[in-house]
Amino acid sequence: MPSRKLPAVTGALVLAAVSCSAPKPPDAPGPRAVYVTNWASDTISSFATEADGALRAPATSLSVGTGATHPQASVRSRDGKWLYVGNWGTRDVTPIRIEANGALTPFPSAPGPAPQPVTPSGIALSPAGTALYTANFGNGGDGTVSQYRVSPGGQPHGVRTIPAHGRATTGLAVAPDGRSLVTANSGSGDVSAFRIAPDGSLTWVATVPTGAGAFFVAITPDSGRVLVTNSKADSLSVLRLSADSGLTPVASVANAASEPRGIVLNRTGDRAYVANFADGTGPGHITAFSVDGKTLRPLGPPVATGSNGAEGITLSSDGKTLYNANFNTNGAGSVTSYPIATDGAVGPARPPVLTGGRQPDLTSVTAP
Template identity: 30%
Template sequence: MQPDFAPRFAYLGCFTTAARGARGDGIHVHAIDPATGAWTHIQHLPGLVNPSFLALAHDRRTLYAVHGDADYASAFARDAATGLLHPLGQAATGGNNVVHLAVAPSGRHLIVANYGSGSVAVLPIGEDGSLAPFSFLAPMPGNPGPHPVEQAGSHPHQILFDPSGRFVLVPDKGHDDVAVFGFDADRGTLSLHSVMAACPGAGPRHAAFHPARPVCWVLNELNSSVTTCRWVSGRLEPVEAVPTLPGDFYGTSTAAAIATTADGRVVYASNRGHDTITAFCSDGGDGHLRPLGWTRAPGRGPRFMALQDKTLFVASEQDDRIGRFAPRDGGALDPLGETISSPSPVTIAFA
């Protein structure tokens, strides 16, 4: 979850290739009007292959991107006044189909998930924000799940630091588990600390921590569920799993994104196929989830969500739209104005 603040700029990544059935091209930069929230397009960086996840350095001076179906990450210097980007180059990640990244708390390393080759890589970050090729590579533990296509091998899908910054959580969609690595900030190395097994065929995709309590929610893509876990000394202890879909839905759908409000009282999950956003109430201190209802997504394939400045942004990849919603106190979502048009949007970073 990104730190909450009133953003001035939005950075949009997309899928770009014919193999993805995509219509996007590179990274788009928008200025955000602080009074109205309106977006104005100010920059386009064309020719980038599948910049499918973006994240900013902690000082917001550098934007990082990983490229789906490729084997490298990119860095871009950011002008704080204008929001414009300048390329700093690319660096190899030691694997393929890189899908997610996180900047280490020290700001000296970038951790990336190599979805296609089942590994996690550490890339050094230079003083100017540029990237060096991977300096450490950790294979994912475990064995493939039962799905013959989606779980033929390891598919790490997210890099998530715990609140202490000492551990890195990596949900593995292919191995039906969440691996927890200890991170040595001085050496820039990872060591396996624990593994939480998910239900066979669940397909863990993303996770989110409660902002103040030792609770972590794991979103399972393949069986469309959220597992509530206790977080104890670098270990996930599963408590319960609840579906993200209503009981009367029998179609095909997969879960994609998870987000929590700043107070941790409401958790949102997106459903691709059902094309909705599920709202859950988090009751008490144990993170127990109770479904509150479903809101129609702005379009088909809501792959990405972000809560920023009391607004939930939802990127619907298949219909080229980004929707904005205002969360009510009870968790319901009210649409805010018209959707934003953007080709094959799959990630947004704010500054």
């Protein structure tokens, strides 16, 4: 993780948090939009999209919520009605309702469950949407995982925080079959697997080395393989994930760009896209891979983002557009979009669009 001086909050459209114990969800999810968390501005940016997936400027910005600071990671509910944001600074999770007209309504943040998590950095929902988890960086020390129960009204409630069995835990993913959760531990260069009980609770199964700076993980749609970006080793790892949450290393593949971090899979799981951070100050790139049962194969040369420090990454729901957030150390944040060809190759980058905030970090961008 780069060292950071916490700057003052920039101006933004501020919406007051709503106090309600059981908020009613909107009748329908809001329109297609891309959301970005701006770590250094305490804001969320919302982009409308064109028919071809391009971002429509300018972005709309709002405060992440009363008192919440340094939003780091976000995930959208499957029904499209909620955006959940993990806050690095205040160690909590802000639920934001997505109204039918596209407006965002922040609700009071859910405190991190005891023992209080330190610097939440990644976030994931269970397939049913009833459990939410954060990966906690621990300021570079021992990492942890926090579990939240999500009420029928969409509100998260802290349940417990447990050891991640690795250091500096940055990312995590829940298997599509709901049986397993896997964390990436950047400080110890390994990944940890947990079995998920019906009530959402976690039981640690194993921790397996992958490579220096294991940063983020993605799990294939069949829940059979785990892909890991090793940011300091400039490599990706493939592991087999068993039904009982065991991990078996399968392959390690060199990455053709500097400091791979964010990773996303397409819906069929045969294509992987990686955002390359380049220390946050160097030109970012996107690398693409075809995925089979045993390894990864590069899908064309790296594609320049047109900005610096690529990190957060996501695909549109139809798989035709890729988005990445650009950290741009000490500068204005931006998002780059790309058309995806029918063979999965990444097309030319469209010009980056400013978020209106600063330093979108980690799993900072989400799409419908």
